[in-house]
Each structure stands twice: as C-alpha cells, then as structure tokens.
Amino acid sequence: MTRLPPLSDLSLSGPSLAALDARDPLAHKRAEFDLPADVVYLDGNSLGALPRHVPARLAQVATQEWGQHLIGSWTRGAQAAQDWMALPDRVAAKLAPLIGAQPQEVAVGDSTSVNTFKALAAALRLSGRRVILSDADNFPTDLYVAQGLARLLGDVEVRTAPAHAITDHLTDDVGALLLTEVDYRTGRRLDMRAVTAAAHAHGIVTVWDLAHSAGAFAVDLGGAGADFAIGCGYKFLNGGPGAPAFLYVAGRHLDRAEVVLSGWMGHADPFEMARQYAPAPGARRFVVGTPQVLSLSALDAALDVFGDVDLAALREKSLSLTDTFIRLMEPLTRQHPLELVTPLAHAERGSQVSYRHPDARRVMARLTGRGVIGDFRTPDILRFGFTPLYLSHEDVGRAVAGIEAVLNEQTGERA
Numbered sequence: 001m002t003r004l005p006p007l008s009d010l011s012l013s014g015p016s017l018a019a020l021d022a023r024d025p026l027a028h029k030r031a032e033f034d035l036p037a038d039v040v041y042l043d044g045n046s047l048g049a050l051p052r053h054v055p056a057r058l059a060q061v062a063t064q065e066w067g068q069h070l071i072g073s074w075t076r077g078a079q080a081a082q083d084w085m086a087l088p089d090r091v092a093a094k095l096a097p098l099i100g101a102q103p104q105e106v107a108v109g110d111s112t113s114v115n116t117f118k119a120l121a122a123a124l125r126l127s128g129r130r131v132i133l134s135d136a137d138n139f140p141t142d143l144y145v146a147q148g149l150a151r152l153l154g155d156v157e158v159r160t161a162p163a164h165a166i167t168d169h170l171t172d173d174v175g176a177l178l179l180t181e182v183d184y185r186t187g188r189r190l191d192m193r194a195v196t197a198a199a200h201a202h203g204i205v206t207v208w209d210l211a212h213s214a215g216a217f218a219v220d221l222g223g224a225g226a227d228f229a230i231g232c233g234y235k236f237l238n239g240g241p242g243a244p245a246f247l248y249v250a251g252r253h254l255d256r257a258e259v260v261l262s263g264w265m266g267h268a269d270p271f272e273m274a275r276q277y278a279p280a281p282g283a284r285r286f287v288v289g290t291p292q293v294l295s296l297s298a299l300d301a302a303l304d305v306f307g308d309v310d311l312a313a314l315r316e317k318s319l320s321l322t323d324t325f326i327r328l329m330e331p332l333t334r335q336h337p338l339e340l341v342t343p344l345a346h347a348e349r350g351s352q353v354s355y356r357h358p359d360a361r362r363v364m365a366r367l368t369g370r371g372v373i374g375d376f377r378t379p380d381i382l383r384f385g386f387t388p389l390y391l392s393h394e395d396v397g398r399a400v401a402g403i404e405a406v407l408n409e410q411t412g413e414r415a
C-alpha cells in the first residue's frame, strides 16, 4: 500500500479545508453549474455537470432556430457566423485553446469511438505500416475500434503492451500508436511529449485519446508534437450526455491525412453536389455527415464556462483537490483493505483518484446511496473524478467522511 508523508497543515476538520477554499481562484465557477445540493459529484470524468446557462441555449435553438427559422437556420446568420453549417467549426475554435491546437486542426462531431476509427485509419495510412500498438488496458472502445479496423483491412495486426512499458514496444514495424493519456481506471497520466518523441524516433504515428484530459487540465498537443488526438465532449468539457466528440490532426499532416469516412459535410463545397469527393481544407474534412445541431449547441454553450478560466489555475486546483483527497483517505487505507492505485507524482496524475478494494462494487453502491457519487470499475476499482470547476475542498472532506462511514458500516457487518 502507498504511504504518504504525514499531514502538515491539513486535517479532516473544516477550517483547513475552508481555508483552502478561501484562496481558490476558481471558487466562483461553482455557481455556473446546476448540481443537487445534497450530492458530492465525483463523476464529472464520466458525465460532466450541467452548466446553468445551457438549457436556455437549447431552448433557443429548439424554439427559435428550429421552430421558427426552420431550414433557413443552416445558412441564416452566416454573415454574423451563427449558421448551423459552421457550428462544428465554431465549436472547434472554442475547444482548440484547451488542447493546444489551432482551430483548423480540430474537427467536432460524431462520437469518440467513431473519431478513433477515423484518426487511426488516417494514422495507419500515413505510416504505410500494418501494426497498431495500444495499451493492453486501454479503454475498451479504443481496443475494439482498432480490432474492427484490423478486421476490415485484413492484414493489420493489433498488438498490445502495458502502458507503463509501452516505449519498450516501439519497433520499426509499428505504424500507429493508440494511447489514452490518462488511464480511465488508475488515473495514471502518461508523458505525452516523451512517448510521442520516442514513437517518432521509430517512424510511428501517434493517436492520443484525451477523454480524461480535455477540460481537466491544459493539454498541449502542438508542444508535444502529437500527430492525431480524439476526445469526449461530455466529460470535463460538460457538453452533456452524448455530446459530440473531437478529432485533432496536426497541421503538418493536413495535406496527406486521408479521410476514410469521406462524407459530404467534409467536402470542400458540399452544395456543389459534385460526384467526386474533394476534402475541405483543414480538419473540417473529418466532419462526416450533418452536424448534430442540438448537441453541438449545448457543447458550444458549455465551453463558454472556460472563457475566463486560467488553465494553470485549473491544474493547480485539480492537484490540490486530488492531493487533499489522498491525504484525507490515508488513515482509511490503514484501517481498511484500500490500495491507492493513482500515482502520487503530480506529473503522472490526471484529475481522478482510484483505490482497489475487494468489495468495491458494493462500497460504491452504498456510497452513491449516501450522495457521494463516484464509479465502480471492474474488477475492483473505486474511482473518484475531481472536476476543478465545480468542486471544493470541503466537498472532498464530505466525500471522505461518507467513504469512512460506508467502510465502517461494512466492517461492522462482517464482525
């Protein structure tokens, strides 16, 4: 079991947590979200909370843009850049600064799974090779999509290795490397820059899954030299259930990146109705069919929450929340069969903390019943996500108190 150094200025008592909250530069952001009062929501890494202003935007799109302006909304307001046709591009432009991208390097639409397929196919084509390498414990959809692409192509091998040893498996026959920057179970964060550089040394094209990164901390795709990336709109970006996902392609690849799902909305001039596909300039070519206007509008509005957020402060708060949680949990790891599986080193940590527990499924069910909402992940993981925009250190204290009560309850039942 992992042990932490003794607490210096922190205890479970309210005031020190309140003091941390008092100097939180993001404390005011909480008021921008709608959350039930009696809940500590530690699941924003699965479904982000509702930004308060999003329902009004949805109502406006439904009743005015759809209800009143009907088909005209596709191009209406094009001068003022409010048309539905350009909505994916406008959302891409809002998202780009959060992931260290240029607007023309980002396409918004479809699901993360579908975008993984598009990015992986393009990466493999760019490499001219026939092997996809991934983390053996990657999120299932990443592995399934790679397997499906391999089945389609017939002569492609999907190879897996443990994420922590991935650089030992970078060989000159590997074409595409598909990795998730922050592991969905352990919360371990990979060094995207170092791994990308190591992959490039072998001529490997990288595809980074940013599902648990985008909106949790500043991602620097450009600085890391990443080739492709994909990620979810409904987790830390708070775009709502089923929100459109994103796909990043580095500007240097735009000329040669091929779109396997070449649909008319990624055509250079969709309404030319040409017989032959010609890709739109920039990442827009990865938009396939008709944009999902309702969900894109929700994501568009949700991203405004980030408008005044200093991304350095976001990371600092995230680490402060996860540090606080780990410290307050430490006594419980001595009394109960809890094993911290999230790295203590800040550079190796995303914005979640996970523990192994032999009865994790039941513990999480009980915890959720008490209003502390996290996740159980197979086989024995208790997972807690920390969204710096709407959680306080006092919430962390309440969560730990709830966890303690549930664990004691279970111990009492066994005795």
Ligand SMILES: Cc1ncc(COP(=O)(O)O)c(C=O)c1O
Binding pocket: 111, 112, 113, 114, 139, 141, 142, 180, 184, 209, 211, 212, 232, 245
């Ligand atoms: C790492 C990772 N990739 C992808 C996904 C999901 O993809 P999709 O939105 O297509 O279901 C998730 C979560 O669902 C995830 O954690």
Ligand SMILES: Nc1ccccc1C(=O)C[C@H](N)C(=O)O
Binding pocket: 045, 046, 047, 184, 211
């Ligand atoms: N999209 C979902 C739909 C339903 C239930 C969960 C999800 C998740 O996002 C799970 C998440 N990716 C995870 O890391 O476990």
